Amino acid sequence: GIQVEQSPPDLILQEGANSTLRCNFSDSVNNLQWFHQNPWGQLINLFYIPSGTKQNGRLSATTVATERYSLLYISSSQTTDSGVYFCAVGGIYAGNNRKLIWGLGTSLGVNP
Amino acid sequence: DAGVTQSPTHLIKTRGQQVTLRCSPKSGHDTVSWYQQALGQGPQFIFQYYEEEERQRGNFPDRFSGHQFPNYSSELNVNALLLGDSALYLCASSLDGGQTQYFGPGTRLLVL
Helix, strand or coil: CCCEEEECCEEEEECCCCEEEEEEECCCEEEEEEEEECCCCCEEEEEECCCEEEEECCEEEEEEHHHCEEEEEECCCCHHHCEEEEEEEEECCCCCCCCCEECCCEEEEEEC | CCCCEEECCEEEECCCCCEEEEEECCCCCCEEEEEEECCCCCCEEEEEEECCEEEEECCCCCCEEEEECCCCCEEEEECCCCHHHCEEEEEEEECCCCCCCEECCCEEEEEC
């Protein structure tokens, strides 16, 4: 099955700093989403981005499907950005195209 | 517009018992997926329901079963609970044909 690797596993930032999170996947996908999980466990969908680039405020994401990676950029980080960021992908083949396969996440802490 | 809701929020059971978790999808959504998230891990896909039928399943034993009702709400049942079933159980809803999944707050299950 598809393997999803995220890096770095942990990241500590000072408020105001920028960061880049990476997601590598091992096979072709037709679905890629970035999520933020807050300390209480709630998962929030940040981007649906199987290819291309999107921006939403201080966050942006780029997926290069041909090279099987995606990047999540966080600019001018705030303490409320703390939590775990997950990349999840869905394969293109019947039987695995409806379930999301998740990485282990990047745990981000932003200090004031 | 109500988002995805789950009940109960927390649950404590003992080994061998059975548990039922409930999920109401986001308004307008007809597809429900269930995930198990162990501490420090990414979510693992359990199964997906559409039109009251299980249409895709992850690598979980038959002790895990589910149901979807005509109003699209769903239940996850786990029989013969094991200590290793302790986890956060997440429900996600989506619109069939759509790729973005929206998650509920989860149910934290502790098996003693």
